Amino acid sequence: xxIDPVTFARNSIAPRFGRDGLVHNIPVDCPRFDxxxxxxxxxxxxxxxxxxxxLQFSSSNGLSDINTLIWFENxxxxxxxxDANPFxxxxxxxxxxxxxxxxxxxxxxxxxxxxxxTVQRALTDIPPIEFVIVPPVPxxxxxxxxxxxxxxxxxxRNGVQTVFTLSNDPILDSVMxxxxxxxxxxxxxxxxxMEYTLSGAGNRTITMGxxxxxxxxxxxxxxxxxxxxxxxxVKETPSPPMNGSNTVFQLSRTPIPExxxxxxxxxxxxxxxxxxxxxxxxxxxxxxxxxxxPTASYPFIATYSxxxx
Amino acid sequence: MPWKSELLSGTINGVxxxxxxxxxxxxxxxxxxxxxxxxxxVGSQPDQMQFAYTVSGTTLTLGLAPLVGQTPWxxxxx
Numbered sequence: 506x507x508i509d510p511v512t513f514a515r516n517s518i519a520p521r522f523g524r525d526g527l528v529h530n531i532p533v534d535c536p537r538f539d540x541x542x543x544x545x546x547x548x549x550x551x552x553x554x555x556x557x558x559x560l561q562f563s564s565s566n567g568l569s570d571i572n573t574l575i576w577f578e579n580x581x582x583x584x585x586x587x588d589a590n591p592f593x594x595x596x597x598x599x600x601x602x603x604x605x606x607x608x609x610x611x612x613x614x615x616x617x618x619x620x621x622x623t624v625q626r627a628l629t630d631i632p633p634i635e636f637v638i639v640p641p642v643p644x645x646x647x648x649x650x651x652x653x654x655x656x657x658x659x660x661x662r663n664g665v666q667t668v669f670t671l672s673n674d675p676i677l678d679s680v681m682x683x684x685x686x687x688x689x690x691x692x693x694x695x696x697x698x699m700e701y702t703l704s705g706a707g708n709r710t711i712t713m714g715x716x717x718x719x720x721x722x723x724x725x726x727x728x729x730x731x732x733x734x735x736x737x738x739v740k741e742t743p744s745p746p747m748n749g750s751n752t753v754f755q756l757s758r759t760p761i762p763e764x765x766x767x768x769x770x771x772x773x774x775x776x777x778x779x780x781x782x783x784x785x786x787x788x789x790x791x792x793x794x795x796x797x798x799p800t801a802s803y804p805f806i807a808t809y810s811x812x813x814x
Numbered sequence: 815m816p817w818k819s820e821l822l823s824g825t826i827n828g829v830x831x832x833x834x835x836x837x838x839x840x841x842x843x844x845x846x847x848x849x850x851x852x853x854x855x856v857g858s859q860p861d862q863m864q865f866a867y868t869v870s871g872t873t874l875t876l877g878l879a880p881l882v883g884q885t886p887w888x889x890x891x892x
Contacts, residue, residue: 687850738842804854
């Protein structure tokens with residue numbers, strides 16, 4: 506409370522709650538100090554002045570003079586002359602009983618309102634700062650109904666045949682046809698080399714501008730057909746980094762197999778069930794196994810839709 | 815929100831490398847094909863001899879400037 510000497514008197518015992526949650530009795534003439542319990546620590550409430558108790562400062566402190574007096578009453582900042590001085594000229598508290606008083610401060614002159622506010626701010630109890638580590642917010646993953654992925658390997662290629670049939674009606678703009686080691690371009694009519702058209706019922710009929718060879722570069726068609734299939738688009742370079750000897754790589758997610766499009770050595774690769782050869786790969790869960798070890802000279806790109814984490 | 819395949823829009827003269835597409839593609843759905851080869855998506859403007867591209871909204875910047883007669887195209891979901 507700051508200004509000595511101070512005397513306190515109370516003619517009866519006083520109850521108070523302890524931190525153990527139980528009521529404890531404060532002896533006669535023993536000041537009762539309480540605390541405000543907060544989530545991050547207890548803060549002093551002040552000395553409790555109940556009816557019948559006496560709090561008296563030395564009259565030499567001159568608490569009733571005209572200079573500014575600042576104090577806290579039930580945690581509310583007070584000051585003269587805005588608030589009535591609760592102390593008599595003898596230094597005895599004569600304010601409303603049953604209040605908590607703390608941080609009584611006598612100035613040596615009359616302060617301006619701004620100065621009073623500064624002092625009051627300095628005296629105000631601030632709860633201990635609790636540092637809470639906010640976990641990083643994971644990026645929001647955009648799940649899309651992209652329709653159902655289909656991957657067809659048209660049958661009948663013999664170096665002569667140019668017309669093939671898809672197994673489903675494709676969404677035209679979703680089609681990606683791989684042949685001759687490249688992604689061929691769809692045109693409306695009269696396909697040239699490395700081009701094709703889609704026509705007929707449900708646009709299932711592929712007409713190539715040039716007949717795919719019996720063997721050699723892969724021939725497959727990736728597309729989506731009408732229907733609901735949700736997934737998240739992923740485009741990544743599988744790990745670990747290419748070193749010219751490793752052939753086993755990991756995707757970050759499990760792809761919808763029909764959606765997986767792998768490019769390495771500058772060309773689209775072909776998915777096979779086992780024993781991949783050059784320009785081929787196998788897929789098992791997240792794992793891609795190439796038939797040939799790539800080097801960092803070529804981009805290694807896997808594009809797919811992942812249906813789950 | 816549909817699939818879209820389209821030719822890149824822009825001047826093809828062996829110099830221009832900036833093209834546009836009609837819609838903002840869903841993240842990671844864009845595949846850009848140049849002379850039958852899928853291009854690599856990179857974070858910053860690709861070198862002029864790089865088979866790569868960057869995308870910002872509907873604007874694509876290619877590494878290689880297509881020559882007259884070449885028809886780069888893109889497939890994406892939006």
